[in-house]
Amino acid sequence: xxxxxxxxxxxxxxxxxxxxxxxxxxxxxxxxxxxxxxxxxxxxxxxxxxxxxxxxxxxxxxxxxxxxxxxxxxxxxxxxxxxxxxxxxxxxxxxxxxxxxxxxxxxxxxxxxxxxxxxxxxxxxxxxxxxxxxxxxxxxxxxxxxxxxxxxxxxxxxxxxxxxxxxxxxxxxxxxxxxxxxxxxxxxxxxxxxxxxxxxxxxxxxxxxxxxxxxxxxxxxxxxxxxxxxxxxxxxxxxxxxxxxxxxxxxxxxxxxxxxxxxxxxxxxxxxxxxxxxxxxxxxxxxxxxxxxxxxxxxxxxxxxxxxxxxxxxxxxxxxxxxxxxxxxxxxxxx
Amino acid sequence: xxxxxxxxxxxxxxxxxxxxxxxxxxxxxxxxxxxxxxxxxxxxxxxxxxxxxxxxxxxxxxxxxxxxxxxxxxxxxxxxxxxxxxxxxxxxxxxxxxxxxxxxxxxxxxxxxxxxxxxxxxxxxxxxxxxxxxxxxxxxxxxxxxxxxxxxxxxxxxxxxxxxxxxxxxxxxxxxxxxxxxxxxxxxxxxxxxxxxxxxxxxxxxxxxxxxxxxxxxxxxxxxxxxxxxxxxxxxxxxxxxxxxxxxxxxxxxxxxxxxxxxxxxxxxxxxxxxxxxxxxxxxxxxxx
Numbered sequence: 249x250x251x252x253x254x255x256x257x258x259x260x261x262x263x264x265x266x267x268x269x270x271x272x273x274x275x276x277x278x279x280x281x282x283x284x285x286x287x288x289x290x291x292x293x294x295x296x297x298x299x300x301x302x303x304x305x306x307x308x309x310x311x312x313x314x315x316x317x318x319x320x321x322x323x324x325x326x327x328x329x330x331x332x333x334x335x336x337x338x339x340x341x342x343x344x345x346x347x348x349x350x351x352x353x354x355x356x357x358x359x360x361x362x363x364x365x366x367x368x369x370x371x372x373x374x375x376x377x378x379x380x381x382x383x384x385x386x387x388x389x390x391x392x393x394x395x396x397x398x399x400x401x402x403x404x405x406x407x408x409x410x411x412x413x414x415x416x417x418x419x420x421x422x423x424x425x426x427x428x429x430x431x432x433x434x435x436x437x438x439x440x441x442x443x444x445x446x447x448x449x450x451x452x453x454x455x456x457x458x459x460x461x462x463x464x465x466x467x468x469x470x471x472x473x474x475x476x477x478x479x480x481x482x483x484x485x486x487x488x489x490x491x492x493x494x495x496x497x498x499x500x501x502x503x504x505x506x507x508x509x510x511x512x513x514x515x516x517x518x519x520x521x522x523x524x525x526x527x528x529x530x531x532x533x534x535x536x537x538x539x540x541x542x543x544x545x546x547x548x549x550x551x552x553x554x555x556x557x558x559x560x561x562x563x564x565x566x567x568x569x570x571x572x573x574x575x576x577x578x579x580x581x582x583x
Numbered sequence: 584x585x586x587x588x589x590x591x592x593x594x595x596x597x598x599x600x601x602x603x604x605x606x607x608x609x610x611x612x613x614x615x616x617x618x619x620x621x622x623x624x625x626x627x628x629x630x631x632x633x634x635x636x637x638x639x640x641x642x643x644x645x646x647x648x649x650x651x652x653x654x655x656x657x658x659x660x661x662x663x664x665x666x667x668x669x670x671x672x673x674x675x676x677x678x679x680x681x682x683x684x685x686x687x688x689x690x691x692x693x694x695x696x697x698x699x700x701x702x703x704x705x706x707x708x709x710x711x712x713x714x715x716x717x718x719x720x721x722x723x724x725x726x727x728x729x730x731x732x733x734x735x736x737x738x739x740x741x742x743x744x745x746x747x748x749x750x751x752x753x754x755x756x757x758x759x760x761x762x763x764x765x766x767x768x769x770x771x772x773x774x775x776x777x778x779x780x781x782x783x784x785x786x787x788x789x790x791x792x793x794x795x796x797x798x799x800x801x802x803x804x805x806x807x808x809x810x811x812x813x814x815x816x817x818x819x820x821x822x823x824x825x826x827x828x829x830x831x832x833x834x835x836x837x838x839x840x841x842x843x844x845x846x847x848x849x850x851x852x853x854x855x856x857x858x859x860x861x862x863x864x865x866x867x868x869x870x871x872x
Contacts, residue, residue, distance in 0.1 A: 372854070378617070382674060382678060383813060388850075390850075398843055398846065517682045520675060521679055554694060557687050557691065557694075560683040560686030560690065563684075567676045567679050
């Protein structure tokens with residue numbers, strides 16, 4: 249795989265890696281994913297689920313896919329992405345509560361808030377690698393947790409930020425009542441998700457995305473080819489934070505609530521495990537992983553008070569026996 | 584006012600020593616095995632709870648000696664069964680593994696010893712204040728600091744003068760060469776992991792006497808320990824020592840002026856170090872990249 253960017257034929261393999269699968273399989277997978285997502289409000293209640301659960305899958309899936317741009321496609325480990333997710337959520341919530349009653353502006357504010365925080369912090373740590381990079385991201389992420397936790401009067405402290413709710417979008421006859429109709433809101437989420445994922449796919453297929461793959465496969469070689477490695481890792485970190493922050497704003501809208509746990513490093517761990525369960529080096533893996541994880545968590549925590557043990561055991565089992573993830577094993581098996 | 588400052592300085596010293604013990608264990612494991620042990624705070628809690636269970640049988644002094652050793656043995660088992668399988672793999676797996684382990688250990692502690700706080704009884708002599716004027720300084724606080732000093736000096740002497748200690752330090756710099764020289768690196772890492780867990784267990788027993796026991800008592804100490812390592816400089820145990828004391832003191836002294844910012848000042852130090860001296864106060868160039 250180290251020759252992926254240089255030689256002609258293996259380069260096609262990388263394009264398959266971006267999509268996860270090759271050729272006809274890929275088209276079938278795409279149709280299946282979008283068909284399943286578009287019809288959720290019709291089939292999920294039949295299985296005993298509820299539409300908000302599907303909303304959560306989309307939100308966490310988008311966050312994990314954003315993280316995966318860095319983790320799977322650049323080969324850089326961030327264990328602090330909950331910070332940008334939570335900043336997005338708080339940014340949107342605070343805007344709705346204190347500034348304007350407008351959903352699009354709140355999303356814009358939250359995304360910029362989380363994304364810019366990540367961009368600035370990225371500058372500080374872009375030279376670190378491996379576990380040290382991860383350790384810096386964890387520590388920095390917790391800063392925001394403590395800030396939201398202690399600044400009671402502004403953020404609502406441990407109880408979280410309440411007293412805001414998503415506003416209907418549009419004017420007159422073209423109004424979408426996302427506030428009161430869960431199904432309408434789900435399709436709104438899906439539309440935002442689709443736009444974000446399309447942009448992400450476009451970025452990863454661009455020369456910029458291929459350069460990230462080159463850095464992942466062999467950083468030293470990429471450097472010798474004249475690629476400014478630090479700048480690319482920084483850009484990848486920054487873009488990934490923007491996507492995760494966007495997911496965070498959707499999380500605030502979904503719950504009409506933002507709490508410090510959305511900033512906590514546990515959630516960063518959840519994002520990473522979702523990505524690994526689905527398949528770290530595949531495009532759609534994190535969404536699948538998010539679906540598996542959200543449903544399992546929902547089920548386990550309704551069954552037992554010892555849900556932490558079960559979640560912990562899932563982490564351990566995934567690492568020891570299932571490190572390539574669902575879509576990952578499929579790809580390796582097909583070879 | 585002098586008393587307030589003195590009170591917070593002793594507090595800072597004590598908090599700092601907890602950070603130091605915890606961070607030294609984390610740092611040992613990180614340097615030799617390249618693993619961030621998320622469950623380190625849970626080994627700390629385990630040490631405290633074991634002391635709670637053992638002290639009716641062995642007395643406080645017996646528990647103080649035995650429970651860190653038991654914690655080390657459990658750490659050894661964990662390393663043999665799980666952690667060693669992910670050496671040399673992408674760091675994402677070591678983080679996820681110890682993260683899951685932390686969840687399981689915390690939940691188990693809650694299941695076995697209950698969700699509510701428990702006190703660890705101290706011998707009478709330790710709960711007396713040292714003088715009337717300094718009523719807030721009990722002998723226990725002096726004792727804790729003394730124990731930490733003794734164990735830190737012991738650790739550094741061990742790493743400097745014993746054969747195994749020298750191998751651990753050599754392995755930190757170049758594990759491959761150490762392995763080529765015929766040293767069993769697998770056993771070395773296992774032993775080193777156990778030593779790290781023993782330090783966590785010891786700080787757990789000490790912390791239990793001061794703040795009591797609860798299932799997530801280690802969580803609050805984990806993040807400052809990470810920061811102590813980064814501030815001191817990754818790869819340097821001396822750095823970790825100074826880093827721990829520095830942030831403990833800084834947090835305690837901030838409490839005098841503006842209590843709400845005591846947590847924030849730790850992060851301010853972290854940012855300043857990352858910005859101005861990325862390798863840490865005592866760290867070596869290139870160690871972090």
